[in-house]
Each structure stands twice: as C-alpha cells, then as structure tokens.
Amino acid sequence: MQQSNATKYVVGKLKNYERNFAHKKKSPYIADKVLRNPKSKTVMVLSKACIYGIQAAIYVASVKDVGYVSIQEISEKLNISFHFLTKVLQQLTQVGILNSYRGPKGGVALAKQSEHISLYNVIAAIDGTDIFTECMLGLPGCGIATPCPAHDSWAEMRSKLFTICHRTTLRDLAEKANQYNVRLANLPLTI
Amino acid sequence: MQQSNATKYVVGKLKNYERNFAHKKKSPYIADKVLRNPKSKTVMVLSKACIYGIQAAIYVASVKDVGYVSIQEISEKLNISFHFLTKVLQQLTQVGILNSYRGPKGGVALAKQSEHISLYNVIAAIDGTDIFTECMLGLPGCGIATPCPAHDSWAEMRSKLFTICHRTTLRDLAEKANQYNVRLANLPLTI
DNA sequence: ATAATTTAAGACAAAATAGGGTTAAATCTT
C-alpha cells in the first residue's frame, strides 16, 4: 500500500509524540479560564523580543571598548537565549540601528552614535509602531471622525508614550545603566 | 501487541493530522524573523480577551433596558467569538463586576452602577495589574533601590496610564458609545 | 590553504493566546 506524503510526514512524527507524551500522565484539567496560568508573565506592553532588543542595545551602547561585541557575550551578560537574541538583533541590523560582522572578533556594534538612536527607533524596529498609533481597542481607523469611546483618554496616553520614547536615547539609557545600582537585566543569583 | 495509552492517544490524533496536513503543500518557508507575518495585529497593550471584556462591559452599560443582556447578543453586536467572550465575561462575573443569570431571559448585567466601575477594574480583572506596576523591561523588583535604566521615564508613563484608567468609568464610556459617530467595535461592512 | 570563530538562515519544538465545539446545570415557558 502506498503512503501519501502527508501520511509519511505524520507517521514520522509519531515517534516524537510517543516520546513526548509517554511521560505525561494525562495532565489534570486546568480551569479553562481565558488566562490560564502562564509560567512567565506574558501580558506586557512590549514583546519579549523587543525587551531583549532594548536591553542588548543599551548593553552595546554602554560598553566602553570600540569594536564589535559578540552576541554570545551579550546573551550571557543579560541572561537571554543566544539564538533568539541573534534573530532580534538581526532586525536591528536590518533597519540600520546596528552593524554586524562575522568571524572572529565579530559581533554587533551601534551603527550610529548612541545619542542618535531613540527608544522609539528600537521599539519601532521590533514591535512596530502600533503602540504609538493604535487606539486602546485596536479599532482600525479610530480617529476624530469615528472615534472609539476611549479615544480621547487613550490619545493622551499614547502622546505620553510617544514623547518619552522619542526623547530617551540609547546614550541616556547607557549612562544610567553604568550607574552602580542600576540593573539592566534579570540575572540569576550568583553565589 | 498492547498499545500504551500514549500510543492510543497519538494514533487517535493521526487521522486529524492526516486531514490537516493533506491539503497543505509543504508551506513555503517564511523568512524566520522574530515577528513573522501574523494574520492579525498582535503587539498590543491589552490582550484580545481584555479588549473584548471592555467592549462588552461598555455595551452592557450602554443598553437602556434593565435586565440581563445575552452574551449571544453582545457577541453578535460586537463581532466577537461567542465562546471566547463567554469565558472572558465569566472572569468579570467572578470578580463581581457582572452578574450572570442562566435560562431564558438570562445573560449578564452590571453588578454595580456603571459610574462605580472603572476601566482599571475591568483591565485588572482580565489582564491583571502588571501593566500598572511593572517596569518597561519587566524586571522583577524594579524600584528606586535597584532601578532599570528606563525606570524614571516608565514610571511617568505608568502614572499616566493609571490615572486615566482610574478616572474613566463605564458610565463615561457608555455615554460616549451612545453618541452617533462613535464606534465600539470593528464591525464588518453591512450592505 | 586550513581551521577556528561568529553571524545568518533555516527547521522545528514549546508555550501562550485565541477560538470553536459539546455537554452539564440552571431557569424560564408551556
């Protein structure tokens, strides 16, 4: 009997499922709330990718040495997954916030002076500009002509966010990050 | 030969996978950016569940009739998945923002007067209070003693958000929603 | 040239949110 490609594909996965589920004893039902019980915080203004990008950008800006900083070093210092961070930083490279260089002594470096890169630039590159432009309810085209009920209030909020993110540069953040009591990342306890 | 429960479980799924993958022609690889190409907007301050909850609460508050409003009606008027909305509204019921009633003429109703329910109450019930308390980078314990580099800026933003959400009540929003040009939901075009 | 190092790219797994059904329980109508 001939197997379709789909069948082969699925049968190939069977072993994986077998292994994955074998040790799972039909996990007890968890109350089917909309928000179940996430293992890590998930409701946030910025995505994880964006937070990592900001942290890394601040880190690079705060390093004194000229030259490239390896992503490996950044990921270790900030306790971020290396591979995930690599992809995030690729986005910053693609929009011209970072330069990257392969090979030994390679890594990433700021493509401009740190005072010319704003928080807005970094956020826009990774999460996009929606949080600066969209209404609270996410209605397309929410504006003065056909506003949502929260339009005015939210416009006030957005305006604040916009101002803060525009006026804050990587240089400002890097300076603060170099102060003795300031933390840039959530590091595990060291002994 | 005896099959383990895991095997039975997996084999049972085989048919589903077969059906699901059969018509998918090994979908072309989409550039593995961190943000691929979501079909709907996903980076947002509030979760979809929270947005639906707010919309529904405003709708209930804006309906003149006393008595219960059925979730079916709400979901149709606001173009929201009925089952999903049901779960969201259960959360609002559990914290005492709504009352629910089963059976014919059942539905949900505000448990308090609309001017005594703030936007903050609704958001906190569904998405939690993180956006009102957490720092931009989500670092646990970010505060004056050990701030993150963006602490001061973000505190300013949070404060704005907090003020706005506290002072805005369902009554305010419902009044606006009843104005002729105001939209409460993203409705499909009607002919 | 060869080997080592480092980013880029691709494939996939895991975890979270969003969404869709079915059955149970409560309540009204007849």
Added chain:
DNA sequence: AAGATTTAACCCTATTTTGTCTTAAATTAT
C-alpha cells in the same frame, strides 16, 4: 412535567510568540 434557552464547564484545535538546534556563509588567525 417537558421542552426551550442560556450560562458554566470541559475539551480540543489554531495561531502566534518564544526558544533550541543545525547548517551555511563570512571572516580572522595560523
């Protein structure tokens, strides 16, 4: 009492984000 209606609960699928691993390409060092 029987049937209809509506929320509650349960179970599963789909989509998106996050995380891991492998291979390719670029570059330096030997």
